[in-house]
Amino acid sequence: MRERLIESTRELLWERGYVGTSPKAIQQRSGAGQGSMYHHFRGKPDLALAAIARSADDMRVRAEAELSGSASPLQRITVYLRRERDALRGCPVGRLTQDPDVMADPELRRPVEETFAWLRTRLAGVLADARSQGELDASLDPAATATALVAVLQGGYVLARAAGDAEVYAQAVDGALGLLAGHAR
Template identity: 80%
Template sequence: MDTRERLIESARELLWERGYVGTSPKAVQQRSGAGQGSMYHHFRGKPDLALAAITRTADDLRGRAEAELSAPGSPIQRITTYLRREREALRGCPVGRLTQDPDVMADPTLRAPIEETFAWLRKRLTDVLAEAQRQGELDGELDLADTAAAFVAVLQGGYVLARAAGDAGAYTQAVDGVLGLLSGHVR
């Protein structure tokens, strides 16, 4: 991994662990093993590095979700696989946790990849649900956009419940609950 990549990966980890304020340039340099000159050679400053890290994290989330949502299997199987994928529930979502960071949310440039990711995810889930309806897997009474938004909310809320309880089982319970609700619409 070259220096630029080490800086981005280190910033990603620190943003997930500590948030924006807790991710100092010095901490990134220490974790990456890069010097101050290297950091400022590749990035104009902390906001520029944070944007690269947030964008990479958001791209990663979309890539993993797309791989599961476009995999072989029925639409409901793919959604179930996506929702039940093993996650680090006690660490929280690396994208969702950034929404709790006032400095990130106050900066439209840093907030943009987060907004775009959640909008993309809601749309992608809506599309897979529509596919399930077209194939007769789901009844026609289910509001697809509302259901997709509920899936995203349950995932993010599941992380919060797990972190609050110190128990990943709370996350699993939330996912199982929403899948149970969905099963009432499966034909």
């Protein structure tokens, strides 16, 4: 039941945000009763934290799988950027940054902040490897470029949602890869 509560809360946070994710909605989505919910969690903030942490962990696990391996650093970055995503639904972690209740609560905000810091650092490491292996020009700043790549993905979601067209997201990824190609050796 604990897992169903967490998964239901993850889905609701992604769809409705923190305020729109009521305990009643969580119970209805999960099929859990009030007693079961409060048996596993102290309340909505505790359950939301578990759900946000799970979304953040899932994002890190997927990214790590794509960013590690035997392919060249630029190939790994390309795989990560081109991964199949639901562009019109948005990023389950990135969307939380638009939720004032999540961002105002240091405990709820922490997994979001830590995940994006980890992702920027991980991408910077892969870009540094690409530079040291001669795939990218030595003038490329791995940290700044990693931050730009994360911004392209998150901004791509926003632009795609605004346009109602997932192709806009794909164009953002293509543009980022084109800019990287301009620094290829």
